[in-house]
Amino acid sequence: MATVEREITIPATPAEVWPVLTQSDEVSVWFGADVELDVRPGGRGVFRWSDGTERHAVVEAVEPEHRLSFRWLPFQHTAGRDVEAIPSTRVEITLDEVAEGTRVRVVEQAAFAVRATAGAAPAPRWPVVRSAVDRRAAVRRSAPELAAIDA
Amino acid sequence: MRPDRTDAVFSALADPTRRQVIRALSEQGPSTATGLAANLPVTRQAVTKHLSALASAGLVTSSRRGREKLYQISPRPLTHAVSWMADLGARWDERLAALRDHVATSKGRR
Numbered sequence: 269m270a271t272v273e274r275e276i277t278i279p280a281t282p283a284e285v286w287p288v289l290t291q292s293d294e295v296s297v298w299f300g301a302d303v304e305l306d307v308r309p310g311g312r313g314v315f316r317w318s319d320g321t322e323r324h325a326v327v328e329a330v331e332p333e334h335r336l337s338f339r340w341l342p343f344q345h346t347a348g349r350d351v352e353a354i355p356s357t358r359v360e361i362t363l364d365e366v367a368e369g370t371r372v373r374v375v376e377q378a379a380f381a382v383r384a385t386a387g388a389a390p391a392p393r394w395p396v397v398r399s400a401v402d403r404r405a406a407v408r409r410s411a412p413e414l415a416a417i418d419a
Numbered sequence: 420m421r422p423d424r425t426d427a428v429f430s431a432l433a434d435p436t437r438r439q440v441i442r443a444l445s446e447q448g449p450s451t452a453t454g455l456a457a458n459l460p461v462t463r464q465a466v467t468k469h470l471s472a473l474a475s476a477g478l479v480t481s482s483r484r485g486r487e488k489l490y491q492i493s494p495r496p497l498t499h500a501v502s503w504m505a506d507l508g509a510r511w512d513e514r515l516a517a518l519r520d521h522v523a524t525s526k527g528r529r
Contacts, residue, residue: 270432272508276515280522288522298517300510342426355429355503372518374511378429378504 270378279369282333289336289361289372305338313338320347328358336361424477428500431476436461437469441478441492449491451484 278285288294295303301315306327313325322345325338342356357376364371432438436459443455452470456463470490473479477496481488 270429270504272504272511274508274511274515276519278519278522280526284526285518285522288518288525294521294525298521299514300517353426355426357507372515374515376507376511378432 272376273374275371275373277366277368277371282363282365282370285363285370285372286333289363307336321345323354325359329360334363424496425500425503427476428478428496431473431478432500434469434472436465437473440466440469440473441497444479444490444492449489451487451489453487455490 288298290305290307292304295305299315301317303313303315305311305313305325307330309327309330311327313327315323315325324341324343326341327336327338329335329337337358337360339358340354340356342353343351344354345351355378357378360375360377362373364373432441439459440455443458444450447454447458452463452467455470456466459466461469470479470481470488474481474490477493479490480493481490483489
């Protein structure tokens with residue numbers, strides 16, 4: 269439950285995909301929000317959705333044409349300008365050149381899962397949710413009684 | 420579910436020992452802190468502390484059993500947290516499809 273992984277292959281080179289992934293006006297076209305992104309380590313990102321929700325991010329790693337990672341700050345502003353706590357997650361986007369073009373892979377992880385990966389202590393495995401279909405299976409693996417509630 | 424509630428669930432699960440406690444509870448069924456500590460590499464006192472953190476996030480509930488409390492998993496917040504992650508995945512599906520379409524359109528213009 270702590271990790272979301274998605275990928276897609278785009279018929280273009282990493283050099284063609286990278287600007288679309290990193291330039292604010294380009295990102296705003298596909299992200300689903302109006303985006304201002306300062307693509308350098310420590311750079312800020314501001315994401316504004318049409319419903320008035322605003323979230324902020326901090327850029328962590330930038331490897332041109334290969335990798336971009338950022339961390340969502342653990343709050344969001346709503347249309348009423350209230351501030352709500354949200355789970356802190358980290359997004360890592362990697363580009364790899366493949367025969368058909370560029371494979372774009374996104375991993376979004378809850379912050380604790382990132383810490384567990386980085387730390388020495390082995391953490392219990394949590395199921396990876398790759399699709400809505402996986403959700404039930406993930407719940408079932410987490411605890412049998414969860415599946416009964418979910419059914 | 421409200422986002423702040425999901426946040427409380429993720430925060431409670433940030434601790435690896437608390438995840439072990441949840442796992443043990445799901446495997447053993449309703450248990451006392453003593454019963455859980457017997458199968459975990461921590462003291463009963465530590466288990467009790469973790470159980471109250473899990474209870475604050477709504478992940479476990481307790482009832483009296485003699486001098487001890489009997490704890491059990493409250494599955495709904497966990498189900499909601501899994502659902503929150505599934506929604507997150509669905510949003511990335513949409514974004515990546517839009518990214519692919521946008522790259523194709525941009526290439527077509529050149």
